[in-house]
Amino acid sequence: MLNTDTVGKTAPVDEKLPLRTLLAFGLQHVLVMAASPIASVFLMSRILGFDADLTASLLSATFLICGLGTLLQSIGYAGFGSRLPFIMLPGGAPIILFIQIAQQYDAATASGAVILTGLFYFIVLPVFKRLLRFFPSMVIGTMLLLVGVNLVKILGLLIVGRNPEAADFADPGNIFLAFVTIALTVLMARFLTGIFKQLAILGGLIGGTLIAFLIGAMHTENFSLTPLVGVPEVLPFGMPTFDIIAALPLMIFCMISMVEATGQTVAISEVVGKELDKERDVARTIRGDAIISFLGGFFGTSLIITSGENIGVVQATGIRSRWVTVAAGCMLIVISFLAPFTSAIQVIPDAVIGGTGLVLFAIVGVMGIEMLRRTDLRDSSNMYVVAVALAVGLFPILVPGAYSNFPTGIAAFLGNGVAAGAITAAVLNAIFHHTQSAPQSEPELAPLDKNIQSQN
Template structure:
């Protein structure tokens, strides 16, 4: 194929939608939309860890700022890339993973915060070393496995969405207040309306518009407080190793390395999904660069008092819903996150958005991830084989930890098992990945693939 020639001049071919750069005003609004949707999930990790360890308010604020800064840097790297080493160069938003919460609390209680961040740095180095070999396993994530995992990711995240809408303490008299639920349902209704009637760019920022309308509706309901903006500082960058020089207890390092393996499993499903959605499927080299960025985020997090990052599923759902595939939009979101990490007043304004509003938008995004999983499963042949059985068992077993959680949203299904097993199996995504991966090998790769009595389609 030759470049198109017009009037004696060769015109450049249109860039792939992933590489296209919208005009600055559109770029900023679309980036703001990505950033707003991931904000609550990302800052929840430092808030939960800080509360569990009884840290003072100033220290928790420091953790939040550091979390946003590192998430912004990781998001920029994922979108733009650094040579052939880091960044998948797809619209991937990075944010703190909840997988790290329980191990961090246990390590801090036993060894102190210096050990937490020392172990995190060590796990990041481990992640860099295994990124390429782990990425080679992408061939074991066919649509049967990846589609199942995406369904589990989307469905399991509905639980945290419920917590945002109804509240986190089921024993509180304010839990599931009708006003909060009505507000959330109203925001969802606005998203549906905008998706149906808006066209073009207005349709693409529909979730952001719905969020702003929800914020406006929440003000007279008394759900919005701007006090935090006045109290927040203008500059909030914490010095590296705020808690002191890192230490490296063997047990803590091993625990965080297990966390890195779990993070890689979660990220793999999301990165593969983004590649499919954008029409630029991730190769094993692409995946290796994306996973290496997760490892790098753990090293940065260990130095900057933050947390390891993973690809955020709700932003995968946003890409699917809006059809905006530009990685530069996500790069803008990363830049905004860095700004929020450096200027706490900006973060405080976003934090003023009530949880029921954030939760309503998040639930739609989570469900979109599950819908992407359904789309992947449409590519699977279900006649004359055990693939239906594999999907059923993987979803059923994988979701067990998702429906037994404490008030922090962490799974307690395996609470009486060894700590390392709780780390691995506390994530529904990891459990589903192990089951789907194993069953796919057992039924589709080892021995006879098809039973004689199953060759006829029903």
């Protein structure tokens, strides 16, 4: 029976907001995620010894590809893109794998590996779609909790530094900046109203940056107003070299990223209140990741994948329209050609970005806990699934380098705590609930999962 209450109404995820609202909230997404492409490019450039011009070109290219990917995921076209408010970013693990391939072979081979991996997505996707029934809310909730813990750790390292031997490691000034940023965000969320309350994340970020400027903690030596325009270079490393053996680590990771994309698609669908067809919508997300990563390979980027980082932003602000991330995607494209703006983003202190990220990524973990609440953890089967998956996932997160002496491909998989934990949860869920000797009762599903099950 047709629900007359919803006839003629626009779903929140499809609502087209006023332009000033789109610009304000789109900018919030951009500033929150800007650290990821900047950090990935500078890490790559520092390790591989790229000069300043090549580094600037790669940074411009990364913003461009992230912007195009964000538009594709948010708008969707011909089965590509989930039509959800997603931001696309360079993956941390793919950057490390790209660097390793470039060191072992050369940068042209690393770019070729990205292009091959983009094609490999399409080869394995039909098989992966058949496995989605093994990812109920219990598995997704476990994965989101691991995502939250992992991202909080990464942002914590951004605040205190990665090298305990460095003179500025755990600098009290940086920790002060991070917690001042958090405090400003909380105060704005508590005492402001309307759109200003919803922009508390952006306000905290700007406020933390201003305080950093006042106390002399901002480093503007790399800021420049010239040149005005920066154009990304196509094939910056020359013609790509295609070597399947060299590409294997990235191909293995692409299957891991499919698991992450599944959890992120389920999570963001719940946040925006969109009814999910898991097989269809997850496939759209993954196809978007595939085609954008394929394109990025021609501009010298590593895999560009759907990010869970903006899920916390959407949850915190309550702004569920995908047109906000459309605005963010457009901004990223414009930024990719505006060299001074790209330069200005780089002066925001790591500690300020880290403070903002700590709040957002902890929200992602809380969403995982909320999904786990729907599962009866008093059932010993479910308890073992979640407990063992958390053990497997938390081990490499809390003990970095635990698998450093393993072969590269195995280390890439086991060392990714999010993927290892999620796959462990899916496998154990299959063993306990999808084998003939297992009890007939299924783990309690999320409301969305129940809706999907009733449609099949």
